[in-house]
Amino acid sequence: MHVSRESAPLTYEEERGKPIPGKNHAIVQIRLGAEFLQQTQLVFSELSLQVGFDKIRVPDLCVFSHGTIDFRHDEVNVGDPPETVVEIFSPTQPSQDVMDKLDEYFAFGVKSVWVVSPPLRHVTIFAADGREARFTAGMALDPVTGLMADLDKVFRSLPGLP
Numbered sequence: 187m188h189v190s191r192e193s194a195p196l197t198y199e200e201e202r203g204k205p206i207p208g209k210n211h212a213i214v215q216i217r218l219g220a221e222f223l224q225q226t227q228l229v230f231s232e233l234s235l236q237v238g239f240d241k242i243r244v245p246d247l248c249v250f251s252h253g254t255i256d257f258r259h260d261e262v263n264v265g266d267p268p269e270t271v272v273e274i275f276s277p278t279q280p281s282q283d284v285m286d287k288l289d290e291y292f293a294f295g296v297k298s299v300w301v302v303s304p305p306l307r308h309v310t311i312f313a314a315d316g317r318e319a320r321f322t323a324g325m326a327l328d329p330v331t332g333l334m335a336d337l338d339k340v341f342r343s344l345p346g347l348p
Contacts, residue, residue: 207276210304214274214340215246218302221335228253235271236263237294243287246302247272249333267295269331274302288312298330307341 207215215231222229228250237243248268271291273284284301291299292314299312308322313330321327326335 206278207274211246211274211276214302214304215272217340218272218274218300218335219247221340222247222249222333225333226251228255230268233268234263235267235294236265237290241290243290245271245287245291246274247300249331251331267291269296270298270300270328270333271296272300272302275304298328298333300326300328304341307337309335309337 219229219231226249230248230250231246232244233248235243235245235248242263247270249270249272250266250268253266273287275281275284288299288301297314301310301312302308306322308320309326311319311321311326311328311330313319315330317329319327319329321337323337323341326337328334
């Protein structure tokens, strides 16, 4: 039986426009978000950012220093930049894909971008002014926003899990 491209279901990458995340990506995302929630209540997962006239980006996490939550009137394609965004490498994602997003985020007004590599267990924080900070253990500290995360907690292994 031949299935035409028109009737074949879209892959995750085609439908969502991003690589398939794995278990490591998922656990790092939720743990890093939990670290941030200890410092601010405005942490969002998978929030659509209108970074350009016809350009939407959906980082893994966004952190805002101010704003409100209105459960009666949701906001899609947010036009205000967060202070920090987090991009976590997925198993099938080329590194250049993530690095290309940095310029878009900084042009949008983001102050810092955390790039996380679960297999290497490290975080690189890029600042809009060109500074970079790399962390592999202990407390990661954003030199621009002051946001912190305990990487020993973020990257800890759990007994019984591969």
